Every structure is written in C-alpha cells, then in structure tokens.
Amino acid sequence: MTVVTRFAPSPSGHLHVGGARTALYCWAYARGRDGRFVLRIEDTDRKRSSDAASLGFMRDLAWLGIDWNEGPTIPELPDCGGGDHGPYFQSERLQIYQEHLDRLLASGRAYHAFDTPEELDAGRRAAREAKVAYRYDRAALKLSEEEVAAKLAAGEPAVIRFRTPDEPITIVDEVLGEATLPAGEIDDFVIRKADGYPTYHFAVVVDDALMKVSHVLRAQEHFNNTARHMVLQDALGFERPTYGHLSLIMNPDGSKMSKRDKDKALRAAVREREIEACPLDDTGEPMVDGDTWDRWRGDKTVQLDLDRLEAIADALDVALPEINVSDFRRSGYLPEVLCNFLSLNGWSAGDDLEKFDNAFLAERFDLDRVQKAPAKFDRDKLLAFNLDAIQAMTPEEFASRARAHAEAFHPEFLDRLDGDQFAMLCEASRERSKTLDEPFRTNRFLVDADEAIAWPVTKPVRKAMFKGEPAGLEMLGRVRPVLNEIEEFESSALESAITAFAEAEAEGNLGRIAQPLRIAVSGGPVSPPIFDTLAILGRESVLARIDRCLEVLAAEMPSS
RNA sequence: GGCCCCAUCGUCUAGUCAGGUCCAGGACACCAGGUUUUCAUCCUGGGAACAGGGGUUCGAAUCCCCUUGGGGUCACCA
16 A cells, blocks of 8 residues: 655644644655655635745745645646645635535535524533533534525525534554543534535545545644544545654743744843834834734734734844744754754654654654654754754855855845855854854844944953053054055965964964954954954955044043 | 643653663753864763652563643634
8 A cells, every 4th residue: 555644734824843843754754655745735714824825835845855746836846746636725625525525414424503603602601611621512403404404595604513423432543542532522513614615624534535645644733633533534434544643842941832932032022121112114114003012012812913023023133933944944944954853853763863864764754753742842952953064064065055045034245245255254154153044144244334333342342452461452553554564365364464463462362463353343252263254354344444443442442 | 621642861862562781871951171363163071860659570761550740632723
C-alpha cells in the first residue's frame, strides 16, 4: 500500500511553527516510504479564508524545503502540486461533499436541525453553569418528517447533524496508543453549516478517503475529533487511515504558542513604558484609531491587525516574538536549521544525533520515536544551531545568502554599498553572526548618512573616549592624519598603519586606538573588526565622522 | 467542571515497549577560568533530572496503583 500523508491548513493567518512541524513530519513520513505527500487547503470557513493566506502557506512550505506531490499549483513553484485527486481547495469540492451528505441523509444517519445560535448558546451556558460538558440535545429529532419538509420549504436556515451512534468509541493512535471515549461523549455534531459548506469534520473525512490518505499525522488538538471522524467513516463506508497525534509546541513559560503572543509582547512593552497614545505613522496619523488603540490596550483578548501591530512594534522598537515561519525567515534563521530544530521538538533520531537535514529526517522519521508530551520551544537552542550552521558555511555561501536576505529585508544596504563593500561586510560579519539578519541589523551605521551619526555618552563610550592618559578622544585626533594620509584605504593597509601607530603611541595597545575609532565611525562601542569597518566606510566617511565626533564629544568631555 | 492523554537536568531529549551494563548519556542554557581591538565566537572545567507515595521483583527511570502536576477537548473554527 502506498503511504499517503497530507497537510491540510486552514488558510487564515500564517503558517506557524507548530503547523510547520506537522507538515515536516507528514512530508518526511511519506518521503521516507516512497509515498505521496498531499497539500490540501481547508477553506470551508468562508469568513476567515483568503487566497493570500493560501499563497503564503505555500511559499512558507517551499521556503522550508517541504514540497508536495499533490495539491495546488502556483507558477512560482512549478515542481509542487498537481495530482489526480483534485481539486485541492475544499471550497471547490462542494458537489462532492453534497453527494456523500445525501447518502447519509437518505439512510437516516444525518438529519436537518433548525436550532438558532441563541438556542444553542443558551444550552451551552446552562451546561457550563451545571459544570457538565455540553452535548447537543437532539431537539431536531423530535420534529416530524412533515415539519422538517415544511421548514425546509419555507427556507428556514438549517444545518445537518450526524446522528452519532450511542456507544463507546475506541481511538487507535500510533503515537498515543488506544483510548476509549465513553458512549455519549461525542454528540450529534454539525456536518453541514447553514451556508451550505461542510464542516471540517465532514470535509476532512471525505477528502482523506477520496485522496487515499493512509496516514493522518496532525496536532493533538484533533485527538477527540478522531472519534467523530471514525463514526463518520463507518457510516460512509470508508476505510480508516492510521492516525498519529502530535503534541503541541509551547512557549517557554508553558503557555500555548499563539499569534496572540505578539499582541501580548507589544502590550506589555506599552504598559511598561507607560505609553498612552498610539505612535504616529509617516503622515502624522496614529497607526490605529484611538478607539481601537484604547480597546486593545485594555483588553488582552483584542488583537490588532498583524501589519499594524508590526508597524507599531517597529516604531516603538519592540521585538515581537517569532511565531510564524515568516517571522523566523525575517529574523534571519536558515530554513534547514528551522526544520532541523523543529523536528527535534517532539521527535529524536536516537544515538545523540541532533544535527541533520531533511533528507536524513525522511530516512529516519518514524512514529515510534515521537514524543507524547508537549515541548517548550527554546529559541536559544535554535539560535545556537543557526550560529553553527552559519559558521560552517563557506564565505561565498554566506555572502550569497546574506545578499538574498538583504534583498528581501534590508534593500538599503544594497543601495548604499557597492559590490565590494557588501562583500567586505559579509566577510567581516560572518563569524560573528548568529543569523542572516545580524550583519544588517547591527550595522545600520554603515548605511546612515555621515551627518546622522550621533554619540550618546554611554558608559563604554565615556570609558573609551574620556578616560586614560591620553584620553581616547585625543588619540582619535592624533590618529586622524594617519588615516588621511594612508595611500590605500583598505583593510590590511589600515591594519599595518594603525598597528604601527598603536606601537608608537599606545604601547602597542591596539584597543586604545580601535575603540575611539569604532565609536567615532559607528556611534557606539560595537562594530565588525575595526579595519574592515573603516575600509567599508571609505576614507571620506571615516574622516567626516571622526571630525564631527571630535567636535561633538569635545563639548561633552569632563574638564578634568 | 466532564471526558481523554501525558510526566527523565532550567529547556529539547537518550534510556522505558523486551527490569540489571544508568550513583542516568548528549545538546542548548547556566556558572568558573582562558583566548580576543569592541561585540560575537572559540577553548577548558563545573553544577544540574528519573514529580511524590505505595506496590510487584533478588533487582525499577523502566511494570502496576494512587496522589500531584501538565496538556488536549467540550463551535454552524479548523
């Protein structure tokens, strides 16, 4: 039997790390067994689904190196998708669902129900107060055939519910083992909504059967749903796939990793800094209207639109936690490292093996080594893995990947630096970069205008510039002519000239020259190696910055 | 709250299914030294766990029970 797995995202929002791990496991399981991996878009919620989100999911998967044998096709990914079991958007399969629905209706295994949302809510509230689990009361079953026909004819809104057999259901799961749900635990759930779309439960069962899915690997939140899917499979005469439920990925504090964490982080920062008003955008308008802002600030269940949220965080210089695959990409993580690390959250290869690629994962992945307990996502370890991968790169590979990253996220570096300068930056940054983003994020001074550099007098600046005999600022003035007169303004020439200067003027203590220079050209005490930094900047900028620095800091210099 | 599931260092985990080779191994983090023009690396060393309580057994991290703790679920969302 051919192994067929599928990843079936709902196209709302973005692919997050939990979903990415599920997709990766599904992909690996099929790949390692010469099977097929299917991508199916579950867009039966018309309000929440969007084409943009579907596209985003596909791009994120492709970026991770997860390709699908069957599923939607987009021009930019000609090697993914296609297949004989389409369409792969559920919204295009309505006719198929209806046929199977009719079978259930005809056999009496499903029935129309006309309960209003208000009535159902009242029932749920009552159950909550009575501290029991809510179960649908089958009110609609009391209606006679004529009454049902009349209501339907009158166009009353109706859902279709599945008549769940009143008996215990045993779920067989390759990860968690067997579990039996007592009779009555699963109620008569809705299988077609009033808008005519199938619910998740119905569509997933029909599609998995028709697409010949043999193994369903999905998040543990679906565990109880499996019982629903099993009774549906029985009623429809479908074979059951093998199930495996994956534990969730949690935050370090044990809370569930969620998009809301971004709102949470920003809200916390806003509170801590006692920011009252919403920041303004370029046009001087608040980034969100005052009403929304106030509601968001006061109510932790309110979420801001992601684009706005990120714009505000950017304006306030608040780092938002990475949740989605695209967040990790923007932060400069390598896709192969993300996959590697993600696969380690919930699975292990054994033999103390933890650095491997997707091909190895496909070869070795199996359900018997999948962890049952939830894992907390440790960004520190991910970062360490990313560092290791970057350190293992050739300079050429790093440069080309850094360039691609800059094209996507820091185009100003490509505008301001020529090819040689950019190459120098990469070379100077590689061994101190943990991410592809670091060369740019930490070196903005390279692309700032000379006049834009400022020198806040922090402790390290005070130490390097004002302390010592002679003070760093004086050293800076003395080394300036060396830079002005040097013939070739490039790294090795600068190194010999400045080292010689240090020998002559600072007892060979290079730091006493390098730090003042670093501060003068960058505005702070941190930069790539000083000779590279100077070379990238070029003589003109370096001298201009030194001159302004001498002027500005001389005014701040303590008199004694 | 009902139902279901789970439980090894701070974190991810190896070892659990076939009880002894485990006074529990690796990685990240942490701590202490060292290298270094800043930062980041890098090197050396160190501390750190079988949730608790009962069984079964010659012997239990491994099997059973209880307690505690954690997770999932209880939608016309998926």
